[in-house]
Amino acid sequence: MAKVFIPSLMQELTDGQTQLDIQGSTVREIIKELEQSYPGVKDRLMDGFKLKGNINVAVDGEVSPIGVLAKVQENSEVHFLPALGGG
Amino acid sequence: MTTTYEPNKVLSNKEFKVVGTRPVRPDGADKVTGRAQYGADLQLTGLLYGKTLRSPHAHANIKSIDFKKALALEGVKAVVSAKDFPETKDTANYGLGDSPMNYFRGNILADKKVLYKGQAIAAVAASSVHVAEAALSLIDVKYEVLDAVLTAPEGMAKDAPILHDDLFTKEFEKQTKVNSNIAEHFQHKMGDIDEGFAGADVIVERTFDTATVHQGYIEPHNVTALWNDDDRIHVWTSTQGAFTVRAAVSEALAVPVSKIKVTPMEIGGGFGGKINVYEDPAAALLSKKAGHKPVKMVMTRAEVFEGTGPTPGSHMTVKMGATNEGKIVAAQANLAMEAGAYPGSPVGAGAMCVFTAYDIANVTIDGYDVVVNKPKTAAYRAPGAPNAAFAAEQVIDEIAEKLNIDPLELRLQNAAKEGTRRADGPIHPRIGCVEVLEAMKEHHHYQSPLTPAKNGGKVGRGVGIGFWFNIGMQSACNISVNNDGTVNLVEGSTDIGGSRASIAMHAAEVLGISYEDVKPQVADTDSVGYTAITGGSRTTFATGWAAYEAANDVKAQLIDRAATIWGVDPDSVEMEEGVLRSKTDTELNMSFKDLSAQLNDTGGPIVGRGAVDPSGIGGSFCGQIVDVEVDPETGKTDILRFTVVQDAGKAIHPSYVEGQMQGGSVQGIGWALNEEYYYSEDGRMNNPTFLDYRMPTSLDLPMIDTVIVEVANPGHPYGVRGVGEANIVSPQAAVANAIKSAVGARMEKMPMNPAAIMEQLWS
Known part of the structure; x- marks a missing residue:
């Protein structure tokens, strides 16, 4: 199962848990699975079928250019981060 | 000024046939002979000239606008305001994240309220620039002036005037019911911060403030737009993203992207500041209203300063603790950055970079995005990271001083490497932090005695290291x-x-x-x-x-x-x-x-x-060594020697990598010593010219020595890491540490101009 790191200001939705082992082969499946156990997670992270414009997801340290479509492996780490811009 | 100049070095990882060589740039001949076409050079048949009416107030309600006299002036062809925007959806996204449509459009042409001096309210197209300017003076705007908020702490105060009635603080995308100038608060947490500090033998905590700073590109913003009779729009503009302009014009005017063509002209500097879009939609609207004639708009320098996005001022507290052996065991940061008039400061990036060069087990970082009555901030090289490094790299230096450890040695002892977990969660892939620090330590500059004073002042040396993520995209x-x-x-x-x-x-x-x-x-x-x-x-x-x-x-x-x-x-x-x-x-x-x-x-x-749309992005580390001379009687600081070391992964064209390293360092020096928006109490910028907004010139600086370190990025076919930004992250902190070394003053405010240094020396 993938190890999902919960942002500290979202831990109110996960009973204070900072990391969760979640089954899923894509980020979308991970969020769907999280939502089953912790209602409200999906609304915080997604807008319709995609991540909110101000949120990025990193899988195994790499910010995914394809958001929730990113593949997740059995031992992957998943992080939700504020989106970044550069100059 | 003479200085020991060491030729640029490339610590190369692999040789190629073309990659790694230094050919002449293909656009060079046109640029040096003046033939390159910049936006202001464009001339089209029937061209009209546009100018923008801007708010004289930092914060005011617009009670009414009367265009009658302006429209009656001979030569005036069209006037537009926010009322000319069509009805459309509530949210805009032109490739830089979601933004409420009223905020996005408000920064193009304000509707009911102005939120900074210089904010665009209306635009005029006329037969000449002079007629357009005369018409602006005939537009009658009635304002109800409001109290202005100019800094993050002012904006966060409980009794602060509120900029937006519809802005409610978000907590990592959770919408609260608090109507406030704090647009967003987020937090990164790793380990146990209390336990970390409990295990520290030495703790340093300081609060820092930095001023608003502009990118200072030489070429002002410009655009020519033609709204054709068949409703196709052609935009010629100076931009860092033609497709971004296309999307922004599409979002603002509710016109499909397929009907918009954007031709990017040559660009005279951007540094992030030419990503955002300002007058382009208004120029297109003017073109349509003027009978489908092309309209050219070129900003003045004052308009660039007052009407486009600078990088934010900030208020930051950083606390770090270390053992007597030099192991950093805890780090805490509280970063508040000014977003300007609308949400979206780079505090998120600043928070993700503030301790990224180090392997620290216990970290807490809080970030606040705060709206204030200043221009909406825009990107400027590694946005947010230089502010954060100005704080963190000085605190690290003070820890080294208290522990009597060489400052580079302390950094090396705690340096992040492949496998180190960052405070925001992800683990570093292959990075070059250690290699950069080692190259700095071994460099002739660091091994040499301090450069002697030229004018009888006190000399000192400082170092710093910074990080920037870099991005991929399409x-x-x-x-x-x-x-x-x-x-x-x-x-x-x-x-x-x-x-x-x-x-x-x-x-x-x-x-x-x-x-x-x-x-x-x-x-x-x-x-x-x-x-x-x-x-x-x-x-x-x-x-x-x-x-x-x-x-x-x-x-x-x-x-x-x-x-x-x-x-x-x-x-x-x-x-x-x-x-x-x-x-x-x-x-x-x-x-x-x-x-x-x-x-x-x-x-x-x-x-x-x-x-x-690649993954495999390689972040870059960059460090600086700087020798300064400070006149203890006037506070004037001169840069005596400056060396910059950066991991480029693989330098495709080493000369242009060196140019980026030198350019970022010079901008960092200007930011460190002089540059700031100097505001009156009611929010007017008092120095909107290059005469009064002091940027360094070649006469102010020694040759900037460069060392390119190549720790290949395994995610790119040739090992490339982006090099345009990491070099501006820590020059400010390195200069601050050098000033401390020279005269003993720990600089908590930037710019570190003579007045700030004297204030610190006398305090």
């Missing part, structure tokens, strides 16, 4: 083969730092031809696939990668064609160093040039394509 490239053995390369990244050359070099390396045989061209939005901004240090990485893919596509087609000509299996043909040959028959070989001449007779033209 890029496209086409390559077509000419029958004389050259190729035309068409790409969509506007060239702000020599990227035509570095992108062309990717293609030349793949095809085994000379760099001079690749003719790169930056195309308009109708002529190349979607390409994201030139920003985030992504262009050589991502568009170079697109060129690499397009060249490989060409190469595969050339192999097929040679196989067809020879009547052999394509798998038996290879192409190396510009020569196609059979793997089994030594008599079958042909140069790329010879095959190019035969294309039209053997199956037609060959065109390769590359389109990428």
Whole structure:
């Protein structure tokens, strides 16, 4: 199962848990699975079928250019981060 | 001023044929002879001239606007205001994240309220610039002036005047019911911060403030727009992203992107500040209202300062603890950055960079995005990271001082490396933090005694290291083969730092031809696939990668064609160093040039394509060593010697990498010592000219020595890491540490101008 790191200001939705082992082969499946156990997670992270414009997801340290479509492996780490811009 | 100058060094990881060489840039001749076409050079038949009416107040309600007198002036062809925007959806996204439509449009033409001095309210098109300016003075606007909020702490105060009635603080995207100037609060947490500090032998905590600073590009913003009779819009503009302009005009005017063509003109500097879009939609509206005539708008320098996005002022507290042995065991940061008039400061990036150079077990970082009555901030090289490093790198230095450990040694002892977990969660891949610090430590500059004073002042040395993530994003490239053995390369990244050359070099390396045989061209939005901004240090990485893919596509087609000509299996043909040959028959070989001449007779033209949205991004570390001389009687600081060391992964064109390192360092020095928006109490910028907004010139600085470290990024075909931004992250802190070393003053405010230094010395 993938190890999902919960942002500290979202831990109110996960009973204070900072990391969760979640089954899923894509980020979308991970969020769907999280939502089953912790209602409200999906609304915080997604807008319709995609991540909110101000949120990025990193899988195994790499910010995914394809958001929730990113593949997740059995031992992957998943992080939700504020989106970044550069100059 | 004389200084020991050490020639630039490249600590190379791998040799290539073209990559790593220093050819002349393809746009060089046009630029040095004045033939390059910038936006202000554009002349079209029937051209009208636009000017913008801007708010004289930092915070005010607009009670009424009366255009009658302006419209009656001879030569005035059209006037537009926010009322001319069509009804459309509630949210805008032109590639930089979601934004409420009223905020996005409000920064183009304000509607009911102005939120900073210089905010655009209306625009006029006329037969000349002078008539347009005269018309502006005839527009009658009635204001209700409100109290202004100018800094993050002021904005966060409980009794602060509120800028937006519809802005409620978000907590990592959780919408609260608190109407406030704090647009967003987020937090990164790792380990146990209390336990970490409990285990520290030495703790340093300081609070820092930095001023608003502009990117200072020489060429002002400009645009020419033509809203054609058939409702197609053509925009010529100076931008870091033609497709971003296309999307922004589309979002603002509710016109499909397929009806908008954006031609990026040559660009006279951007540094992030030419990503955002300002007058382009208003110019298009003016063109339509003026009877489908082209309208050109060129900002004055004061408009650039007051009406476009600078980088934010900030208020930051950083606390760090270490053991007597020099192990940093806890770090805490509280970062508040000014977003300007609308949400969106770079505090998120600042928070993710503040301790990234270090391996620290217990970290808490809080970030606050605060709206204030200043221009909406825009990107400026590594946005947010220089502010954060100014704080963190000084606290680290103070810990080194208290522990009597060499400051580079302390940094090396705690340096992040492959496998280190960052405070925001992800684990570092292969990075070059240690290699950069080691190169700094071994450098002749660091091993030499302090540079002697030139004017009898006190001298000191400081160091700093900074990090920038870099980004990937979408890029496209086409390559077509000419029958004389050259190729035309068409790409969509506007060239702000020599990227035509570095992108062309990717293609030349793949095809085994000379760099001079690749003719790169930056195309308009109708002529190349979607390409994201030139920003985030992504262009050589991502568009170079697109060129690499397009060249490989060409190469595969050339192999097929040679196989067809020879009547052999394509798998038996290879192409190396510009020569196609059979793997089994030594008599079958042909140069790329010879095959190019035969294309039209053997199956037609060959065109390769590359389109990428790559992962594999490699972050870059950059460090500086600086010697300063401070006059203890006046507080004036001179830079005596400056060395910059950066991990480039692989320097495709070392001269342009060095140029980025020197340019970022010089901008960092200006930010450190002089640059700031100097505000009156009611929010007016008192220094909106280059005479009073003091940027460093070549006369103020020694030669900036560079060392390129190459720790190849395993995520890129040639190992590239972006190099445009990490170099501006820590010069400010290095200068601050040098000033401390010279005169004993720990600088908590930036800029560290003579007044600030004297204030600190006398306190």
